[in-house]
Amino acid sequence: MLCAAGVSVRAGVPCVVGRRLLGLAAPLCGRPTGRRALLTEEERRDALAPLLGTGWTLSAQQDAIQKTFRFANFRQAWAFMSRVAEEAERHNHHPDWSNCYGRVDVTLTSHDVRGISRRDVQLATFADTAAAVTSE
Known part of the structure; x- marks a missing residue:
């Protein structure tokens, strides 16, 4: 480095x-600071609580959050992924994800700090909003 x-x-x-x-x-x-820093325990508690309430879970394999989004069809799933991809590209923060028909599995972690940062929380919040708009 x-x-x-x-x-x-x-x-x-x-x-x-x-x-x-x-x-x-x-x-x-x-140690990175700001949006690129690992969340402190207090920040984790405050920032993750609303996400955990919307279906995000903590990964058992790594310090990450994950969620499965379900859509009526492949077109909606792809539209969701396109919206999230544009946002991810704007912030140079990209999800680990996979798609199968109407399902999109998303895992968010900040590889540069080896864990969950504000960028993950922000992209997760955006993904929830994008899913709601896409499913309408």
Whole structure:
């Protein structure tokens, strides 16, 4: 992994060399912050509760959320996937998903932070809205 200064670093380790090269006092690299950071326990509780109430579940295989969406036919499933794909592309955050006729299985996790981030919550919320619009 490279820091913003292009220096090779291990994930989670502040880049002292990159900080010196750029003349910065604060660490440049290390744990991501903001939308790219893992959710804290409190953030997880607050952000995931509404999603868990709409059918999202925590994955048993990884730190991720997942949901199966069901549509009347393949056309609706594809329309849903197209809507979510456009949103995912806008935010450079892409789901792991599969489609079989009117079913779409979606798994969201932030691979760069190895777990659930705000980006996953935002895309899950968008997916719920897109599913409702698509099914009308």
